[in-house]
Amino acid sequence: MSFMTQTSAAITPALQARGVRKTFVSGRVHSTVLHDLTLDVHAGELTLISGPSGCGKSTLLAILSGLQPADAGEVRALGQVLDGLSMRELEHFRLQHTGFVFQGFNLFPALTALEQVELPLSYMGLASGTARRRAVESLEEVGLGPRMRLLPAELSGGEKQRVAIARALAKQPELLFADEPTSALDAANGQIIIDILHRIARTHGTTVLCVSHDPRLVGHADRVLAMEDGRILSDHVPPASLAAATEAKEPSA
Amino acid sequence: MVALARKTLVHEWRRFLPAILAVGFASLLQLLQAALVLGIFGSASVYITGSSADLWAGYPGTQSVNLGRPISEDIAMRLRMDPDVTAVEPFRWVDADWRGPRDTGGVSVFVSGIDPRPDGMMFSRALPPALRARLKEPGAVIVDKADLDSLGVNIGDTAAINGQRVRVVGVSSGLRALGGVNIVSSLETARVLDIAPDDAGMMTYFVAKLRHGVKPKTVANRLNGSSAFGPYTVWTAKEFARESQLYWMFDTGAGAGVLFLAGIVFLVGAVITSQTLIAAVIGSIREYATLNALGVGRGSLRKVVMEQAFWVGALGLICSIVIGAILLVIARARSVPMEMRPLTALACLALSMALAIVSGLAAVRSLRRADPASLLR
Numbered sequence: 001m002s003f004m005t006q007t008s009a010a011i012t013p014a015l016q017a018r019g020v021r022k023t024f025v026s027g028r029v030h031s032t033v034l035h036d037l038t039l040d041v042h043a044g045e046l047t048l049i050s051g052p053s054g055c056g057k058s059t060l061l062a063i064l065s066g067l068q069p070a071d072a073g074e075v076r077a078l079g080q081v082l083d084g085l086s087m088r089e090l091e092h093f094r095l096q097h098t099g100f101v102f103q104g105f106n107l108f109p110a111l112t113a114l115e116q117v118e119l120p121l122s123y124m125g126l127a128s129g130t131a132r133r134r135a136v137e138s139l140e141e142v143g144l145g146p147r148m149r150l151l152p153a154e155l156s157g158g159e160k161q162r163v164a165i166a167r168a169l170a171k172q173p174e175l176l177f178a179d180e181p182t183s184a185l186d187a188a189n190g191q192i193i194i195d196i197l198h199r200i201a202r203t204h205g206t207t208v209l210c211v212s213h214d215p216r217l218v219g220h221a222d223r224v225l226a227m228e229d230g231r232i233l234s235d236h237v238p239p240a241s242l243a244a245a246t247e248a249k250e251p252s253a
Numbered sequence: 254m255v256a257l258a259r260k261t262l263v264h265e266w267r268r269f270l271p272a273i274l275a276v277g278f279a280s281l282l283q284l285l286q287a288a289l290v291l292g293i294f295g296s297a298s299v300y301i302t303g304s305s306a307d308l309w310a311g312y313p314g315t316q317s318v319n320l321g322r323p324i325s326e327d328i329a330m331r332l333r334m335d336p337d338v339t340a341v342e343p344f345r346w347v348d349a350d351w352r353g354p355r356d357t358g359g360v361s362v363f364v365s366g367i368d369p370r371p372d373g374m375m376f377s378r379a380l381p382p383a384l385r386a387r388l389k390e391p392g393a394v395i396v397d398k399a400d401l402d403s404l405g406v407n408i409g410d411t412a413a414i415n416g417q418r419v420r421v422v423g424v425s426s427g428l429r430a431l432g433g434v435n436i437v438s439s440l441e442t443a444r445v446l447d448i449a450p451d452d453a454g455m456m457t458y459f460v461a462k463l464r465h466g467v468k469p470k471t472v473a474n475r476l477n478g479s480s481a482f483g484p485y486t487v488w489t490a491k492e493f494a495r496e497s498q499l500y501w502m503f504d505t506g507a508g509a510g511v512l513f514l515a516g517i518v519f520l521v522g523a524v525i526t527s528q529t530l531i532a533a534v535i536g537s538i539r540e541y542a543t544l545n546a547l548g549v550g551r552g553s554l555r556k557v558v559m560e561q562a563f564w565v566g567a568l569g570l571i572c573s574i575v576i577g578a579i580l581l582v583i584a585r586a587r588s589v590p591m592e593m594r595p596l597t598a599l600a601c602l603a604l605s606m607a608l609a610i611v612s613g614l615a616a617v618r619s620l621r622r623a624d625p626a627s628l629l630r
Contacts, residue, residue, distance in 0.1 A: 058629040067546060067626045088550065095548025102628045106543040108257065110264030119255045120547045128254065151264075171547065179629050211629075 012079060013040035014175060014207035015064050020073035022059050022230075033059045035230045036073065043174075046201040046208040048217055051227035057211045058179060060227070064209065065098055065177045066090045078174055095124055099168025099206075101197075103180040105160040107152040113139060113163045114148040117170045124171065138170035139163070142196055158189025165196055169204075176200060178210040182217065194220050258560035261537070268536065269565055272529035272612070276569025277576075279522030280605035283515060284577040287597050290502070290511055292590030297431045297501040298494035300365060303379040306342070306460030307469045308332070309493045310476070313484045317500035318493060319363065319432075321346050323455030324485055331482040332459055335475065337467045342368050343456040344375050345443045351434070352413040353405030360404060361433045364394075364414060366443020374460050376437060379427045387422040388439040394419045395437040397428035399588040404434060415448050429590060431501055460490075515604070522608045523615075526565065530616035534558055538623050546625035555617045562613025566606045573605065 022034040033056040041047050041064070049057045062068040063075055066082045067090075075082045078097055085093065107116050114135055121131035139148045142162040152160055161181060168176055178197060182190035198220045201208040210217065218224055218238055226234040262269055295302065300318050301309065310332060312322040332341045345366030350359050367375035369388035376385075380395065387393055394414075396404060401424065406412055411420045414436065428435045438446070444454065463472055469489040476487040488496070502508035534541070541554050584591040 062626045062629050065546075067629070091545070091548050091550045093548070094546065095550075098546075098548065100543065100546045100625075102543065102546075104539060104628070106539045106628070108261065108537065108540050110260040111255065111257065115255045115260070119257060120544060120549060122254045123544075123549045123553055168547070 012043075014043040014078060015039075015041035015209065016074075016076040017060075017064060017070075018074040018076075020060075020063060020070045020075060022056070022063060022068075022071050033230050034063070034070070037230065037232065038073075039225070039232065041207060041209055042223070043207045044201060044205040045222040046198055046210065046220065047223045047225065048221035049209070049211045049225045049227055050213050050218065051233075052213065055227045056230040057227050061177055061179055061209065061211045065100070065175070066094055095120075095171075097174050099171050099173035099176040101161070101164050101168050101176070101178040101181045103183050105152070105157075105164045105184075107160055107163060109152055112149050112151055113144055113155065113159075113166075116152075116163055117148075117167045120167060121170055134170045134172070135166070138166040141169065142166045143192075156189070158185050158192060161185060161189070161193055162196065165193070165200075169200060172204070174207060176206050176208045178208065178212075180212050180214070181210065182212065182214045187216075190214065190216060258557045259564060261533075262561055262564050265533065265536075268533050269529065269561070272526040272565045272609075273568045273572070275522045275525035275529070276566050276605055276609050277572035279518050279608055280570055280573035280602060281577055282518045283601040283604055284573060284593070284598065285580065285591075286511060286514060287601050288577075288581060288584075288591040288593045290507065291592035291594065291597060292584075293431065294498045294501050294507070295592050296429050296590055298497040299379070299428060299430065299435070300344070300375070301490050301494040301497065303377075303427060304375045304460065304490070305377045305462070306374040306490055307463040308338075308461040308473055308476070308487055309458055309490060310461070310485050310487045311458045313486045315486065317497040317504075318458075319346070319430075319497070320500075321457040323457060324459070325483045326456065327482040328485045329456075329459045331479075331485075332461045332476065332487075335472060337464045337472050338461045339464055340374065340462040342374050342460050342462075343440060344458040344460055345440055345447070346457040347415075347443050347447045349415045349436075349446055351404060351436070354410055354412060355405030357403065357405035362404075362414065362436045363430055363433050364436045364438055364443050364446055366438055366440040366446075369439045374462055376428075379425050380437065381425075384423045384425060388437065388442070390420075390422065391439075392417070392419045392442055392445075393422040393438065394442070395423050395425055395428075396421060397435060398424035398426055399429055400434045414446050417446050419446070426588070429588070519604065519608055522605070523612050526562075526609060526612035527615035530558070530562055530565070530612050531619045533561065534616050534619045535622070538619075539628060541620060541623040542625045542628050545623055546628065551620065551623075554620055554623065558617050558620060559610070559613045562609050562616065563606075565612075566609025569609065570602050570605055574602070 017037055017039045019036045019038060020034055021036050023030050023032045051057050063070045117135035117138055118131050121134060139145055142165050144162055182193050194217055197208055200206050221238060224236055224238055225232050310328050312324050315321055329341050332338050347364040349362050349364050351362045367373060369385050371382040406421050408421055408424060411418055463469060473487045473489050581591055
């Protein structure tokens with residue numbers, strides 16, 4: 001395709017799916033959601049999977065992130081094969097390497113923004129001082145420094161989603177998964193979230209895999225995969241991103 | 254560490270309140286029930302617990318102190334012969350009928366004939382020496398002050414027991430009986446009041462004091478070994494008190510009732526508490542699922558729920574202890590027979606904490622619904 005794909009292909013992909021199949025059974029009806037899907041997601045990129053609802057994009061995200069097992073095929077994340085890992089091993093993998101942002105913000109009503117972000121860090125075994133510092137940094141990065149002492153009830157929808165992003169970001173994950181992160185937000189707040197996700201991929205080198213049918217996201221992605229009926233229809237680099245990427249990489253090239 | 258369990262409990266206290274109240278009420282009911290049972294059935298053995306005797310000798314096989322029968326004077330001899338026995342004292346039990354000066358009808362009373370000497374063992378804990386000395390007057394009796402109304406008398410009044418004239422010379426407390434009214438008199442007065450012809454002059458029990466440091470159980474076993482002085486059984490005071498209490502508890506069916514009620518209270522409390530905790534878990538299920546997606550293990554999530562159950566239990570227990578203590582003080586002030594021992598209180602509280610923990614375990618099961626993949630749909 002172009003410059004981007006060529007350079008990325010040289011390094012090991014952050015996520016690899018080989019012949020992944022997933023079938024759901026309800027009663028006697030078997031519906032195959034993913035048809036022997038093969039895909040590489042490159043490190044340090046914001047990859048967007050888009051498609052109509054029911055096309056299997058959320059299922060693909062669940063399988064690539066180790067939330068759900070595939071029925072057939074192989075999934076590798078950061079070089080590690082996820083298939084066959086026990087629930088506990090998958091939890092440990094997720095704890096060490098992944099962050100999640102969901103459509104709903106899923107914040108504990110009793111905790112302040114700072115505590116929401118600190119909570120998963122404390123389970124990672126970080127000292128409380130380190131956890132606190134990282135949480136503050138992450139909240140500042142998403143622009144919530146002055147509002148970190150507030151409860152979810154005192155925050156707007158966009159701010160809540162930014163807390164959710166900070167919660168994922170503070171773990172310093174190599175992989176960040178986002179499922180429809182902007183669907184519950186208005187245009188302005190959606191734009192802020194898009195910018196933050198984009199920046200995370202750029203500045204932290206995090207592999208961001210985002211599932212969305214929000215067209216506003218397309219222009220900000222490094223790569224867009226279009227899915228339909230459990231298959232990937234197209235795989236392209238959006239023109240805006242290509243231009244930006246080329247521009248950004250030129251001085252060092 | 255972020256105190257998720259506690260912060261949620263404080264923030265959503267309205268949601269947890271039913272569970273705290275359920276544990277609190279269950280605990281309070283168990284405590285009060287236990288206190289009443291101990292208090293009421295404790296009075297079945299007031300003759301024993303209110304006295305300082307170490308051993309009791311009575312009719313063989315007597316199941317409760319109120320069921321004594323006349324025994325031979327020879328048994329007192331047998332007791333005195335034992336080298337470890339330092340004092341022996343007779344105790345005479347008379348079932349009698351009371352007629353007061355006021356219109357109270359017949360009242361069934363238990364007359365305890367005791368040795369009124371100041372160093373007497375019988376009722377030494379319930380009667381101060383000065384009061385005890387007044388029993389020397391012929392026809393003098395002492396009653397519990399809470400029984401004055403049902404007997405229809407005041408101090409100084411005269412009444413009739415089994416048709417014989419008696420005079421109330423004083424009142425005490427801690428003399429209340431189960432199934433009737435206790436009347437304390439001297440042995441001499443009791444002999445006059447006893448109208449049954451067959452046990453004229455016969456005592457119901459002989460109580461004994463032992464040398465300091467001797468184990469009552471050993472002496473009782475030794476004394477029970479021979480029957481040369483006629484049939485009798487010797488119990489230690491502790492044994493006999495316990496036997497009398499258990500007899501009443503099970504003879505009246507109250508024991509089974511108490512256990513049944515404890516079971517019901519536990520069940521109802523556990524249902525309310527577990528439902529409340531389950532609702533709280535379900536209410537936060539998406540947040541728990543998100544934590545699980547971020548890699549926080551199921552075990553850690555279970556710990557959060559169990560910690561909540563523990564705090565719910567602890568708060569419930571504190572409520573019940575405070576209210577229970579207040580009620581106990583009020584009950585004592587009004588001569589309601591209530592009695593609480595540390596071990597019993599501990600058992601009641603442990604049962605209520607177990608209720609909270611069992612409810613927590615039930616709530617932990619609903620954490621299974623915290624499936625992070627479900628957040629993606």
